[in-house]
Amino acid sequence: MLIVYDSKTGNVKRFVQKLDFRCIQISDDIVINEPFILITYTTGFGQVPETTRQFLTQHSQWMKGVAASGNMNWGTRYGLAADQIAEQYNVPLVMKFELSGTKRDVETFKQEVFHFVHATTTMDHVEQRNYGEERREISVS
Secondary structure (H helix, E strand, O other): OEEEEOOOOOHHHHHHOOOOOOEEEOOOOOOOOOOEEEEEEOEOOOEOOHHHHHHHHHHHHHEEEEEEEEOHHHHHHOOHHHHHHHHHHOOOEEEEEEOOOOHHHHHHHHHHHHHHHHHHHHHHHHHHHHHHHHHHHHHHO
16 A cells, blocks of 8 residues: 655654555655555644645545644644544544654554555455446346
8 A cells, every 4th residue: 555645844754664665755746646545744733734735635536544643742633634634535544643653653554554455455356246246137137
């Protein structure tokens, strides 16, 4: 699964460098045409970074989940960017992690992505099988 990330202070970049996935940082000239999980940071008082917002205006159709870095000192606003993106784009909130994450956070993220990819692949096979069965039923009638 492709990981697309946005990092301002380097926390998210340090987190993704610990992953065993193909990771691409958001930039002005980025073009994505495959499914991805977004990892971003939370800025201000719980806002989604402007660079992430702009990226999603062009690429949200490929986003399959979101995770965010935050600082627990912000209390209820901790990692709020992920909550907002998940709600706005109707995608799963994969996880939140503090700053650049711990080893445990990295392992949790990897497991979540693995389960997500497995569930998505399984659903694709079920949908394809059901589609084929529906076609046979239609052709028999």
